[in-house]
Amino acid sequence: MEGQYSEKVMEHFRNPRNVGEIPDASGIGNVGNPVCGDIMRLYIKVDQNEVITDAKFKTFGCGAAIATSSMVTELVKGKTVQEALTISNRAVAEALGGLPKIKMHCSVLAEEALRSAIDDYMAKKKKA
């Protein structure tokens, strides 16, 4: 329920990191949460060494959705694409000091947006 967010969640909700867009993004992930209808868009910038150098997001969603979006952008920066693929929604939630049970599904949004951004990047790379 509302109000049961950890300090860390509230901190990220209050000051979300990396809000915005990357105009020349290497990959864009666009996902909707089937449980609640919330939406997240994640932009990643990948360099020639397959390292994610930048990540930005836009999210329409609850407090947990915004905090997990913010956290996932923090977690992927500096990781290789392969490493980023191993980041699970649980890992994002844990990095935030946990989420209330009914809000766990919100963290799935972040994981899926990341997957989708990486898929988009891979598809673009193949074409190029």
Add this chain to the structure above:
Amino acid sequence: MKKVYLDNNATTKMREEVLDAMLPFYKDIYGNASSIHEFGRLARRAIDDAREKVAGLLGAASVEEIVFTSGGTESDNFAIKGAAHALKAKGDHIITSSIEHQAILNTCKFLEKEGYKVTYISVDKDGIVDLEELKRLIADKTILVSIMYANNEVGTIEPIEEAARIAKEKGVYFHTDAVQAVGKIPFDVKSLNIDLASMSGHKIYGPKGMGALYIKKLTKITPQMQGGHHEMGKRAGTENVAGIVGLGKAAELAKKELSDESKRLTGLRDYLYKGITSRIESIRLNGHPDKRLPNTVNVGFKYLEGESIILNLDMEGIAVSTGSACTSGSLEPSHVLTAMGVDPAETQGSIRFSLSRDNTKEDMDYVLEVLPPIIKRLRDMSPLYEKGKK
């Protein structure tokens, strides 16, 4: 930090006068109202006095028509189940609306499991129930129509006078959940010709866990609580004397102040809404433009989700909600807004501001100062916003 509480449809702050009236009954006047000695008689007298005040607020013809309960939820349960069980031989069909409080909807669902048939009539875009549909739906087996007087989420005031007339013409009992209306708008069960009406203490600056059910004389109703002969044999259990006294005091004050206070609140409510419309684009008013509770304004902020707005306002000391406090643990969109045909994407960003006697124009100004930057910040974060912006 400044604190502005605008969640008064969820609950209100108890008035000093109410607390003062209650305290002696937690200390020196502790008798059981059923006892014949003086200790008991003092408690009995206090209950009688409170019953008179509640009867006065509701416009009951006689004090015996008021039964004290543990709140709006119990009153709703008692009315619906009690009438359904008492009239089982006559029929098994109940009509209610699609925008009722959970206390009605879930009681109806419970009865459906017992074999009753329930029809939920629809509402228009402003949340007004369809009376033509009501007329069409009343059948031989219909035993009860229950329609709320005013909706808790959007504040729309229902045409219960006409609804009651339609039900009574067909010889069907009429119940109204008046929990949000009582004390805010005039209510008179006698002239409205209502059989059953629910009210609650904590929405009118009274105690929580305290309410009443109006039961018109000769109405058939099966008690839901078996035990002693309390409450004219309709609701067993040693009376919560302090709570009853508090409810009585709250009722007395509400009746006295209703007319002035409802005018003042309507002014504040409209001042707030006008201020929001002039400062923030892409918003909508949820609920009827005028047939609405004086203290309630529900605003939909397009491209946004409600919880993030609530949390941001909370950080600034402003307490609001997305609708019903009872549904905040759920992820479903509001059943009230959905029934009103609001686009699912737009039900999410709806915020209910519900005012009280403690709120001032300064409070509204504070909201109007704090809200626009929050909405802007969240919209800048929303992937839906740019589409709407063009």
